[in-house]
Amino acid sequence: MEVVQLRPEHAIRLPASAQLRPGQFRLVAAPLDLPADEMAALSATLSRDEWDRARRRPQDRRWIASRGWLRCLLSSELDCPPAAIQLETDEHGKPAVSGCEIDFNLSHSAGLALYAVGRQVSIGVDVESLSRRLLWSDLAGRFYSAEEATFISSLGEEVRPLAFLSIWTLKEAYAKGVGRGLAAVLNPGVSGDEQSGWTTISLTPAAGYIGAVAVRLREVA
Numbered sequence: 001m002e003v004v005q006l007r008p009e010h011a012i013r014l015p016a017s018a019q020l021r022p023g024q025f026r027l028v029a030a031p032l033d034l035p036a037d038e039m040a041a042l043s044a045t046l047s048r049d050e051w052d053r054a055r056r057r058p059q060d061r062r063w064i065a066s067r068g069w070l071r072c073l074l075s076s077e078l079d080c081p082p083a084a085i086q087l088e089t090d091e092h093g094k095p096a097v098s099g100c101e102i103d104f105n106l107s108h109s110a111g112l113a114l115y116a117v118g119r120q121v122s123i124g125v126d127v128e129s130l131s132r133r134l135l136w137s138d139l140a141g142r143f144y145s146a147e148e149a150t151f152i153s154s155l156g157e158e159v160r161p162l163a164f165l166s167i168w169t170l171k172e173a174y175a176k177g178v179g180r181g182l183a184a185v186l187n188p189g190v191s192g193d194e195q196s197g198w199t200t201i202s203l204t205p206a207a208g209y210i211g212a213v214a215v216r217l218r219e220v221a
Contacts, residue, residue: 001027001193001201001203001213002027003028003029003114003203003204003205003206003211004017004026004028004029005029005206006028006029006030006031006069007031007073008031008034008035008118009038009068009074010030011034011038011039011041011042011065011068012038012041014039014072014073014076016074017062019077019079019118020102020117020118020119021095022101022119022120023119023120023121023217024118024119024121025116025117025118025119025121025123025213025215026116026117026118027111027114027115027116027125027203027205027213028069028073028114028115028116028117029112029114029115029127029181029205029206029209030065030066030069030112030113030115031063031065031112031113032061032065032066032108032111032112032113033061033062033065033111034061034065035140039061039064039065041068042064042065042067042068042069042071042072043064043068044068044083045067045068045071045072045075045082045083046064046067046071046083047087050064050067059088061133062111065113066106066108066113068082069113069115070104070106070115071083071085072148073115073117074097074104074117076103076142077117077119077152078097078100078102079100084201085097086098087122090179092179092180094176094179101119101120102117102119103117103118103119103120103121103122103123103218104116104117104118104123105123105125105173105177106125107125107126107127107172107173107176108127108139109127109129109132109209110129110131110132110209111126112127112129112205112206112209113127114126114127114205114209114211116213116215118215120217120218121215121217121218122177122178122215122216122218123177123205123212123213123214123215123216124172124174124175124176124177124178124214124215125173125176125211125212125213125214126168126169126170126172126173126176126211126212127205127209127210127211128165128169128209128210129208129209129212130161130162130165130208130209130210131208132165134161134164134172135163136152136160136161136167137153139168140152140153140164143171144167148167151163152164152167159167161182162210164210166202166210166212169202169210169212170200170202170212170214171182172212173200173212173213173214174198174200174214176214176217177198177214177216178198178214195215196216197216198214198215198216199214199215199216200212200213200214201213201214201215
């Protein structure tokens with residue numbers, strides 16, 4: 001699955017792209033460690049609330065960059081200034097644009113952010129750095145089905161972390177797509193809800209990372 005790769009200079013001006021049609025979505029990967037000029041351009045798009053958080057956590061430059069990229073991507077789809085976009089969260093903490101048929105989701109790990117933007121779809125994404133250190137055996141025993149945990153244990157030691165993260169990202173992308181807590185979907189097999197219209201896909205958003213997207217076409221009244 002294609003993932004659009006943004007470069008630091010795109011923080012000044014995004015590359016042109018066709019607007020999404022109903023039922024379509026786009027995946028975009030963006031760097032979070034940026035030079036000063038590009039960082040300033042993204043910072044200028046933040047809302048007052050986002051600036052308040054940024055001032056409380058001045059060391060969290062990657063969070064600032066991730067929000068700025070998000071606003072730029074939504075701006076290109078909604079044809080309005082990035083700073084004018086009104087973001088909100090639902091009761092489960094899933095972000096959204098109020099009163100809009102655009103759905104989006106984002107995830108970031110280490111120096112990379114992964115975004116999904118769709119029109120008349122429900123969508124979730126997750127990304128993990130392959131350098132992340134995890135006690136995979138403990139987590140698999142707690143949160144994976146017996147079949148999944150047995151499968152990972154049957155693999156060679158050098159590939160077990162990758163297998164664990166492959167399943168983990170699929171589960172988390174699905175959890176974010178349906179707007180439920182991760183604990184609500186970790187125990188069942190990841191494919192257990194496919195009959196309700198959800199599709200989960202593994203992907204490689206950039207070298208050294210693994211990701212996943214979960215998507216479902218949204219019914220329109």
